[in-house]
Amino acid sequence: MVSPAQVPDVVLNNGVTVPQVGLGVFKVPDDATQQNVEQALESGYRHIDTAAGYYNEAGVGAALRASGLRRDEIFVTTKLRNGDQGYESALQAFEDSREELDVEVVDLYLVHWPVPSKDLYVETWRAFEKLYADGAARAIGVSNFLPEHLARLLAETDVVPAVNQIEVHPTYQQRATQAATRAAGIAVEAYSPLGRGADLDHPAVAAVADAHGVTPAQAILRWHVQSDRIVIPKSVDPERLATNIDLFGFELSPDEVAAIDALDSDARLGSDPATAAFSQYPS
Numbered sequence: 001m002v003s004p005a006q007v008p009d010v011v012l013n014n015g016v017t018v019p020q021v022g023l024g025v026f027k028v029p030d031d032a033t034q035q036n037v038e039q040a041l042e043s044g045y046r047h048i049d050t051a052a053g054y055y056n057e058a059g060v061g062a063a064l065r066a067s068g069l070r071r072d073e074i075f076v077t078t079k080l081r082n083g084d085q086g087y088e089s090a091l092q093a094f095e096d097s098r099e100e101l102d103v104e105v106v107d108l109y110l111v112h113w114p115v116p117s118k119d120l121y122v123e124t125w126r127a128f129e130k131l132y133a134d135g136a137a138r139a140i141g142v143s144n145f146l147p148e149h150l151a152r153l154l155a156e157t158d159v160v161p162a163v164n165q166i167e168v169h170p171t172y173q174q175r176a177t178q179a180a181t182r183a184a185g186i187a188v189e190a191y192s193p194l195g196r197g198a199d200l201d202h203p204a205v206a207a208v209a210d211a212h213g214v215t216p217a218q219a220i221l222r223w224h225v226q227s228d229r230i231v232i233p234k235s236v237d238p239e240r241l242a243t244n245i246d247l248f249g250f251e252l253s254p255d256e257v258a259a260i261d262a263l264d265s266d267a268r269l270g271s272d273p274a275t276a277a278f279s280q281y282p283s
């Protein structure tokens, strides 16, 4: 087990701190989520990333209650479903998430996707600003926001997002979006940080992993950590779960970081934020 104290905190632009490595639970069925999160907490994780659209917030909440840890020892992120964008509907959806999670306060609440075709993300952000002002969310942020979406939010609203959670892995690095995010003082959080497993077999990754006697996943996750990104790998395998956070006993050289940087090849795995418009309600 990694001691939670070994995992560095990232200080967000409002002073709230978040453990740099967290557990993502996308695609973990609700009835398996409690066990997954409990195992993660035992392995040293203190940061969990879920979403209303993952339909497993209740499992996360059950693990929080069963853990015996104080609520303020675990950082919980959840996200607004695309179909709930809009001022009143976002406020109601937040209440629903709070109930599912069984928490008073959400640590980080994200607008899951911009859905520009609906043109509701500015109005939605106003609701997020209210939740933040009320203290119901300790930090508010966005996900899948491209530079143009960030620019509009910055121009038309008051609270600068604390986080932009975007797809980043060795073969898809979104450098322009990372740069625009950081330029606005917003932390970059990498989702699908292992390329959903697809980047693990790359020979350049294997070479770095072999040099340090670690797994390819550890090599990639250490690359994220040294590149100042918050990172939220998913694993339901207890051994992989444990090693994915065991990143603080080795360090990549600048050449090794550069070797992984060089794998960028525009290999997006997820949806395109410029056009994605799915509602995230079960069909």
Ligand SMILES: NC(=O)C1=CN([C@@H]2O[C@H](COP(=O)(O)OP(=O)(O)OC[C@H]3O[C@@H](n4cnc5c(N)ncnc54)[C@H](OP(=O)(O)O)[C@@H]3O)[C@@H](O)[C@H]2O)C=CC1
Pocket: 023, 024, 025, 026, 027, 049, 050, 112, 143, 144, 165, 166, 190, 191, 192, 193, 194, 195, 196, 197, 200, 215, 217, 218, 232, 233, 234, 235, 236, 237, 240, 241, 243, 244, 270
């Ligand atoms: N905001 C957004 O739009 C999005 C957010 N996310 C968030 O990011 C999180 C992580 O992204 P995700 O897409 O799940 O992909 P990841 O890059 O985290 O990859 C997960 C896959 O890699 C496997 N894996 C994990 N660790 C290892 C390891 N050490 N060795 C070999 N295989 C491994 C997992 O299998 P196994 O479980 O069997 O170990 C799973 O198949 C999500 O769970 C979610 O919280 C993800 C997508 C979009």
Ligand SMILES: O=C(O)C(=O)[C@@H](O)[C@H](O)C(=O)CO
Pocket: 026, 051, 053, 112, 270, 271, 278
């Ligand atoms: O995992 C997420 O957080 C996502 O938003 C997406 O992966 C989404 O749910 C999806 O699968 C779109 O194709």
